[in-house]
Amino acid sequence: MVSSLPSVTAHAQSTTAHIFGQAPAGETVTALSSTGMHRHETVSKKGHYKIESLPAGDYIITLQKGEQTVDTRAHVALIAGRGAEIDFACPNDQCAAADR
Template sequence: MNINKKYAVNRQQKHGIRFASKLMSTIAMGALGAMTFSAAHAQATDSRIFGKAPTDGATITAHSDTGFNRHGTVNSKGRYTLSELRPGTYVVSLEKDGKTLASLSGVPLFVSSASEVDFACDNDQCTASLAR
């Protein structure tokens, strides 16, 4: 009779160990899923500003209302992109040789979206426009 009691205890212990093992596995998979969701969600919060501008050594600068700044250069095709911007309201400026040639304020950026700001220069006068 002692043998049967010992067998029953061992069987309960084995069942408890299997249950604990499955529980730990489920918790680990849930934590991994939560980390993956957080990483994907964080990547989807960036925005960008892009557009056209003169190609002669110009720099594009975006200043947010929260103090965040980003600088970029115009490529040989007259295009630029400022990526990884936080959502908010920006002032986008065209600069050359340390001087601001044109500026556009109130450029809105939302989560996972982009705004197009184009610059055009005629002689010494430059203008900026927000494409809609």
């Protein structure tokens, strides 16, 4: 007997989100969820950052230089399986560290 049922392929669905963007090199970007979970990443020498594996939800994203917060983005809604680009201003539009 031949089955006429369609073939079903299971696809994994991501349950996390990520943020990425540009910011001044060497500074720190922190993601703080409404549940209190937080993660941070140092901005690369090229002025890029990415924070992965964040649970979906509402976040406050901050840019810090040393211990001081220099910029904040509130109410950033992260959706599972998607990324959100959050860029911070760079002096003279140059995020990368200058060669010395």
